[in-house]
Amino acid sequence: MKLLFERSVPGRKQAIFPELDVPEVAFDEGLLRQKAPRLPQMAEVDLGRHYTELAKQTHGVNDGFYPLGSCTMKYNPRxxxxxxxxxxxxxxxxxxxxxxxxxxxxxxxxxxxxxxxxxxxxxxxxxxxxxxxxxxxxxxxxxxxxxxxxxxxxxxxxxxxxxxxxxxxxxxxxxxxxxxxxxxxxxxxxxxxxxxxxxxxxxxxxxxxxxxxxxxxxxxxxxxxxxxxxxxxxxxxxxxxxxxxxxxxxxxxxxxxxxxxxxxxxxxxxxxxxxxxxxxxxxxxxxxxxxxxxxxxxxxxxxxxxxxxxxxxxxxxxxxxxxxxxxxxxxxxxLGREGIPEASASAVLNANYLAHMLAEAGYTLPYGERCMHEFVIDCGPLKAETGVSAMDVAKRLLDFGIHPPTMYFPLIVHEALMVEPTETEGRETLDEFVSMMERILDEAHTEGEKLHGAPFDCPIGRPDEVTAARKPHLRYEFGQEG
Amino acid sequence: MSTIPEELSYTTSHEWVSNEDDVYTIGLTDFAQDALGDLVFVNLPQVDDEVVAGEAFADVESVKAVSDVFSPVTGVVVEVNEDLLDAPESINEDPYGAWFVRVGEVTEVGELLDAEAYAAHCEQEA
Amino acid sequence: MGSYIPETREGRADMLDAIVLQSPEDLYAVVPEGVRCGTLDLPEGLSEMEVVARLEGLASENVRFGTVLRGAGAYRHHIPAIVRTVTSKEEFLTAYTPYQAEISQGVLQSIFEYQTQICELTGMDVSNASVYDGATAAAEAVLMLRDRRRSEVVVAETVNPDVMAVIRTYCASRDVPVVTVPAADDLxxxxxxxxxxVGSATAAVYVQSPNYLGIIEDMDGVVECAHASGAKVVMGFNPISLGILRSPGEYGADVAVAEGQPLGLPLGFGGPYLGIMATTKALMRKLPGRIVGETTDAEGRRAFVLTLQAREQHIRREKASSNICSNEALCAMTASVYLAAVGPEGLAQAARLSAGHAHYLAERLGELGFALRSDRSFFNEFLTTCPVDADQLVDALARHGILAGLPTHDGILWCATELNTRADIDRAVRVLKEVCDR
The missing domain is CATH 3.40.640.10 (Type I PLP-dependent aspartate aminotransferase-like (Major domain))
Incomplete structure (x- = not known):
């Protein structure tokens, strides 16, 4: 995707503000900026399409299940x-x-x-x-x-x-x-x-x-x-x-x-x-x-x-x-006085249901199946057996349009996946998640090596975070055009 | 198996030390860099800072973790390897070349291991 | 009662069955009897229609002013239509922090674009992805500049009082002394x-320009004075003013902070707003908050990620320099869309109009006896004397749908933006003249 600055064309603009209807203030030269900021110069249509494209590469709650532990990604009512x-x-x-x-x-x-x-x-x-x-x-x-x-x-x-x-x-x-x-x-x-x-x-x-x-x-x-x-x-x-x-x-x-x-x-x-x-x-x-x-x-x-x-x-x-x-x-x-406790009870029910189903599927729940609104899966045993880590499981979920659970937290479980379904998901969504997790478990046992390369169907693969941190590149660098 | 040069001394917290004319050079061992993974940044002290045996004087960052580096000696920093700031990867590539600091005016030296004892220590932790 | 639970009661009963529980109460079996609460003292739940009516009722109890001549930290500017269109897109609105880069390139790229725009605007090298507001930005900035040798903070008394208050709170809890410097007669x-x-223990000097009373500070003098003692300079700025006025980078400031609200965010009774923070390359790793960086994936495609995370609380825990986690990402995107929509020329025009209208207002007020308290240059805010009773003045203007300047202990602090057209100002001045003539 092009950056705003790469879409910018000198001279393009939008008519947002009127002409001056009062005299222009004559500030002292020393108070004025010497170099204009290189903000994008764009027509409204270019700007609108830019963000529509960015939106397509952003996963929100309405894009799919979002069981991100400790973050309570429930539906945001309109x-x-x-x-x-x-x-x-x-x-x-x-x-x-x-x-x-x-x-x-x-x-x-x-x-x-x-x-x-x-x-x-x-x-x-x-x-x-x-x-x-x-x-x-x-x-x-x-x-x-x-x-x-x-x-x-x-x-x-x-x-x-x-x-x-x-x-x-x-x-x-x-x-x-x-x-x-x-x-x-x-x-x-x-x-x-x-x-x-x-x-x-x-x-x-x-x-x-x-x-x-x-x-x-x-x-x-x-x-x-x-x-x-x-x-x-x-x-x-x-x-x-x-x-x-x-x-x-x-x-x-x-x-x-x-x-x-x-x-x-x-x-x-x-x-x-x-x-x-x-x-x-x-x-x-x-x-x-x-x-x-x-x-x-x-x-x-x-x-x-x-x-x-x-x-x-x-x-x-x-x-x-x-x-x-x-x-x-x-x-x-x-929600009112009845809806508040009903929402939390449903969040706890969804989590317990999911914990139960994932344990049945073969995932390790180090603290048992009973939980409140979220629970932790330990991928340690899976990793020992197949080499597939919590990270690999999480990244594979991306291919299925599901936002992964929180990874590697809490720190006291080394290969943690922390799952919080919230109350705003129906049973079919939970069942679908379980079947995805079953499939990943299956893949781990049959083609575990492959999962280290997941995801396969996203706009990008796993980014090189080491280089990002060693040689920080934190803003667009203008070429000769600036 | 990680490299452990014979001529250096070591700490149980995985720093190496060499002493030349009472100036101590300190770095992280091969075992440590391997355990920490790709290092992306180093926070170093400044010249003239005091360091204390057994206390942290620097830290190293990987993408998802930060770890303290402990001083084996008590003294004053006389030289800092600022090259590490631009090339933290040199700790991964050449741990015994990528020294962190040199410490002088040393008043106390903590417990140090020789190469053999350190190898045994690493064996235990592995 | 409304509810956002999709599963029916029957469906939930089946799920309970599946996990071998009898009733919903069993889910809370682990909670000790003694701490379970009975029915909460809350109203009964409402339908959507009733909720809308209730909230519309509350909104209608507020008075919306057609003309706002008050700023003092929150500014009513025109918001281009496309800004709300973009920022209300569900993907941007409902996404979590983009820790999963592979499905978050859109929001990550938008933050990278925001960081670049802030660098361009301020003339600084590095921007973070935002903090809560302008006041916490200033507080975080002065704290990030402390080191083993320098632990004091110097703040000009000419800064916004809310910003001063937040700096004091943040510094007090870390036992950081705050030395304040008064205004001169010219404000x-x-x-x-x-x-x-400023001395050898001073870590940071914080000065805001234009200051709380609108005066453009002598930042050359401030920077020279601070740097001569080895202290760093944190400059507060008004983002609209940078359409024409000299940037923090051009003054040689070490950190630039601002309340970003004027960049497309509504007044909203004080929030959510946007804390802008930018600094030099040398101080990059001291900057708190999230930062997005560019890198590549295994196939060499451009990719954006949250980076330098080892600075942050989720990794450094008690050794982190700041505890910030959630920020104001959507407000940063708002500012970014705003800056892209208006472009460099539009931003300069907003600045020229705001300054022009403020100077025109000052001139017209002067004719009525509201004298400027200072002859120093100002941008779009200024303090005048008040020849009439301030409360009467505020009431009289309010009756005509005009929010007057803010009464202070020694005058009225006025503000104008591009929205206050010449005709609006003339009308306000006519009302004021009646008050004065009474």
Whole structure:
């Protein structure tokens, strides 16, 4: 495919802006740019076709099954897009007088309330722009809490070894050091290791429950108790909330603060990597530290902004990814109190069904067939037997129009494929996936060598990532035409 | 079987060391580079940085992993092999030529293995 | 109640059967009784029709202004029709991060194109694939420049206050001292004070130009002062202004950051927006966030991949310099389509119109007694005195569908873009004259 710059023809343009209707400003020569940016020069038709071609080489949720573990690639409802595009939301300046933005404030306030109810929390902020940003924000609350109590020795955050990489990275950004605790044989937190790690220097624990193996930790109450007794707080990484929403609440498990991913659990689209949204919720005692401004409802029913007294400060400009929040609000309003638990139960059912069928097919499930919303396949035995790795299996799936499961995560399973079907797939899609996986297993045993070269039917084969990283080529280099 | 030159000393974390006039040259062994796969970048310390025996002083990146390189000695960096920045592949191609740093003013030398002991160590880890 | 579960209840019962479970409740057998929740206190689910009505109702509670003379970090510009057409394509909208390069060449190529356009716009060598917004871009930028010898950050007080606030938050949590430098009387950063603030411990100096009050800063002076002490310069810029104004690269900045919202993104009550970050080749590996690179496949075909990933949290974990994972990819694509649609000439025209309208507005306001607070050059924002009560002024304009400039502690901060035509401005000035004459 040609790049925009290779399609550019000098002199081509679109009539977007009118002529000047006022005198041109005469800036000093020294303030003006000397070299014009070599932006593409294109007619509208050329530009439209360019992106149509790019779209054909992009795999979205509507292109096929997307069982990407830990990412919750559920269907993105169209009505969410429609309401988020309402000019009454898109064309509102963030610094308009409060009286003129009551609809926006009310939407935020309603969503905050619903998310708090789903999480078992007392207060929420929509300011964080993504999950990792939410983790950072939640950890700032924990840090502020200890500091305001003069408890400055609490510098460590405990993170299980199965955690997503953002957990330790967020902890360091928030000024903590990280203590990793190992998983036990059942994939849960090793309680003895946790007891040994928790102490007077413990600021808190970060935990995903169900964890990245798709397992709900039955000791969750005990885990939170151990941390609390050591004087630390418990942070819930909501990456896997889609497994339990409406059935169990982080707040009831003992967690003090949480983040949720609107772009996972609450059906907002991923956009090829973003924008997401990572609202943070907390119990009442942490609310004074939340980022400001916060939306509050006055006695007259009007909404306004308020600055929390001991706020950790802002983590983003304005109030967060508002238009993403509108989509999530539409989603929760659609599902309602019955639909929320039904969605998570169906996600768990689909995962259990798929785990069962894949185990029947001959894949190894190191932690058994029972899981929550996702599960991990270990391709280690397959690799030992046939030489075919998790990577090979994943790449072969591409030929069948299926987005592969997450590869090589969590790190504690070396040849991991992490499968999350979500609730928005019917049985026939799952059965079709199983038959593809059976076929790949068959190929592994009969022509395993060949699979190292998969995929065969994609626009490109496996790219040379080593050269890409050794000799980074990160922008188009113009030839003589520039 | 990886190459293990007789004249060098080794660490259990797979660095090699040579000592010439009390200046220690440090690199990664053949065993290490083979285990790490194609290296794509090296983060190196600067001249005058202090290094401590048993602590990381550099790291090496492959496409999907990053690994620390530990110092066998405590001292001060006197020379850095900046050629590695442009050619990390030389660690894969010539591990005993692709030195990382030279360290002087050495006040402590950690536990080192001779070639035979290191070969046995590698045997165990393989 | 609405639902997006395709499988019927009967179908689900069959699936339960297949895995030898009796009821949906059995799926949660592992969850301890004590932490199971009853029915949530949420409203009953709604049909699509009802949801649309509910959200339209909320949207209608907001006031849309026909004329917006307020900026201060969010700018109402014209959005070419093709921008929304492209970015609402389902493939782009619903794809995940392009880790599987073989089926993601479209989105990877679009990011590579975006990176190239940002390099061209800023005059820098390398751009990442975006961060959350302009404020986090600035915060990430000052933090990425720290090293073992330099750990302090110097920030001009003339930057956007939200950006300053986010820099403070990010720096405070890492115990990085932030030294602020006040404005001089002419509303530009005080260069003498800056010179005094920058020292051997300074890692980064952050200055925004045009600054929060619209003034084009003396970036030559800033760069010279910072570099003389061995500190790096992070320059905040307005992307539309670079259609005509000197680029960060031409000033010799080390990192260029911006709020990318003006490039085709709606005001959207503050988000999602776009954090632009670009730097020099020397600092390439310190840049946080995803980066796309060009390579080839085994058959020699051009291919794009996410690269330099060993910098990132999913590999480097607690040693990563940033925790960013999700970014604003679709907003970056929006900016890329915008820049391709308007082209170099269109971007310059948007800049000329914005500056022209702002200067015309300033002149007309001056006739009414709203005096410019500075005689320095400005782009499309400027601060004036306010000879009348600011609240009255805002209310009076609002009654005519006009969003006034932003009242600040010492005046009104006005803004104009290409959308504020001469006729619009004349109309606003007529309303203002009535307020002044009262």
């Amino acid at each position: 009505v969410n897009e429609q309401v988020a595009a309402l000019p009454g939301f898109t064309d509102i300046h963030p610094l308009q007088p409060e009286a003129t933005v009551q609809g926006c404030l009310r939407a935020m306030h309603q969503l905050e309330g619903m998310l708090a109810e789903i999480c078992g929390m007392d207060a929420m902020t929509l300011q964080p722009a993504a999950g990792a940003h939410g983790e950072y924000t939640g950890l700032l609350l924990i840090r502020a809490y200890h500091q305001h109590r003069g408890d400055t020795a609490r510098t460590k955050i405990i993170v299980p070894d199965s955690a997503h990489g953002t957990n330790p990275a967020s902890a360091v950004m928030a000024g903590f050091t990280v203590v990793a605790v190992p998983s036990n044989a059942e994939g849960g937190v090793d309680l003895d290791a946790l007891r040994a790690a928790a102490g007077p220097d413990t600021a808190g624990l970060m935990l995903t429950n169900p964890n990245t193996l798709g397992l709900f930790d039955p000791s969750i109450v005990e885990i939170c108790r151990i941390v609390h007794e050591a004087g630390g707080l418990c942070y819930y990484d909501g990456a896997n909330l889609n497994a339990v929403m409406g059935h169990a609440r982080p707040g009831d498990m003992g967690f003090d603060c949480v983040h949720v991913n609107l772009h996972k659990t609450f059906s907002t689209p991923h956009g090829g990597g973003g924008p997401g949204s990572g609202p943070v919720g907390c119990k009442e005692f942490l609310a004074p530290y939340l980022p400001g401004p916060r939306v509050v409802e006055g006695e007259d029913g009007a909404c306004g902004f308020d600055q929390p007294e001991q706020s950790v400060g802002k983590v983003r400009s304005f109030y967060g990814n508002f238009l993403v929040a509108v989509r999530a609000l539409a989603y929760i309003l659609t | 530009g950063v005080d260069l003498d004070a800056l010179r005094a603030a």
